[in-house]
Amino acid sequence: MIQKTKESLATSLKKIMAKKPLTKITINDLVVDCGVNRQTFYYHFQDIYDLLGWIYKTEAVGSISDYKTYETWQQGFLKIFQYVKTNKSFCMNTFNSMGRDHLEYFLHHEIFNLLINVVDEVSNSSSLSSKEKEFISNFYTFAFIGILTSWMKDGMTDSPENIIEKVERLVNGDIEKMINKTTQLHLPN
Incomplete structure (x- = not known):
């Protein structure tokens, strides 16, 4: 009930x-x-913004929970883009209001959680500290949020599938490279 x-x-x-x-x-x-x-x-709920946060958490988070691995992160991002497109008026209203902070917080939280799992998986055999893993995850989180919000500002004309395909081409292998470069910085000369 x-x-x-x-x-x-x-x-x-x-x-x-x-x-x-x-x-x-x-x-x-x-x-x-x-x-x-x-x-x-x-x-x-405490207020309308609490309800707003609950909506994003329950509707969108569940759709990406199975896509937090190196092999499946693209599908997780695709689900986020598809959710925004399917709920365009709701998301744009949030984006263009005081609720934007809630949307950005939600996006950062979910994308970061997706990426930290990927970074943990890829860096499993390296000696990266948790701070370094968080830095790498934050770097990509802000890049993906930037792409998503830019797409929203531009009227969501490009398909989510096309955007994810472009992103995948750009970052394919880059997380591993960044982990390897960071690990190399810590090796004795």
């Missing part, structure tokens, strides 16, 4: 965001559309 109520509130928020900027949406708008009372909303 709790999950169903959360999903109903999420559906209402997405529906209202198709017509109205996030900053103009009130709790009252949501509860009226959803058919619940204010107390029910506050039982589940």
